[in-house]
Amino acid sequence: MVPTDADHALEIGRTLFPREGSPGGPVGLFVHEFDIGYLIYPGYPVHDDPNVPPPCPGGSNAVIAKADGKVTFLPNRPPEDAVELYRLLLSRETP
Template sequence: PPPFPPPGVSVPPVVVPTDADHALEIGRMHFPEVGSPGGPASLMVHEFDIGYLVYAGYPPREDPTALPPAPGGSNIVISKADGEVTFLPNFPPEPAVELYRRLQERPNTP
């Protein structure tokens, strides 16, 4: 999953992305460095009507029947309306977008 900033480190400012490339730039702040040990091999962006899903790509496993070395992880969605970043489970793009839509439909409760 994307790391949480350590105490005393500022959180990246909220920025509304202008396009998919800008969303990817913003998304990089929420994931380990691409190519770092245990980090993703790439980051991808899936644009949809109300946001940008940013998710990590990992190299294929040598044994495709083996379990992933580090199951889990997170995706993020960056809102096109206000730049808010929402963390989601590591689902494929379409189910992740559907989950994000359901979360946006819920009324805010104190």
Template structure:
């Protein structure tokens, strides 16, 4: 599919969300850094979001620590018209595993729902 196909709008439909970033881990890549605290997890997760404060980028990034990892999610500036639908719906949360540093992408759910989804789908790598 050409880039122009992805950005084309069809009347009555929201814009096509951007492609999901490539998986950060993998069998052929170097070992992922394993975060030991929220600041280190944020540094890893920051690579998967637009620059904070950039045009169209998040206003800030938040870290939610839980038993298996760190959930990084973006805070977006308030829209000019709060009654209008979002210009670009979608997005994702990033989870950095505490056990091996693996980066996973989850839907842009509230933190508690995203953590619950991660618990349901998490499968540790077999050694």
């Protein structure tokens, strides 16, 4: 499904992640729009003790392409880093 805007991309993204608020699930999902896609990424609660690792380390982000709706999963990285990684992956796919 090709997203029509950021809200629609977030709606599609909700089908790709555990339900928000479920045990071990994110507290929210967020969308970061960029020129060729929408990065959907989960938010997890902040710990009181910064030395304690998150309850669910790892995870992933998803990019939904604006052109064709193709979903690409990426490691859980800050938005700008994830977008850069997505561009790198695309450049390797293009002959």
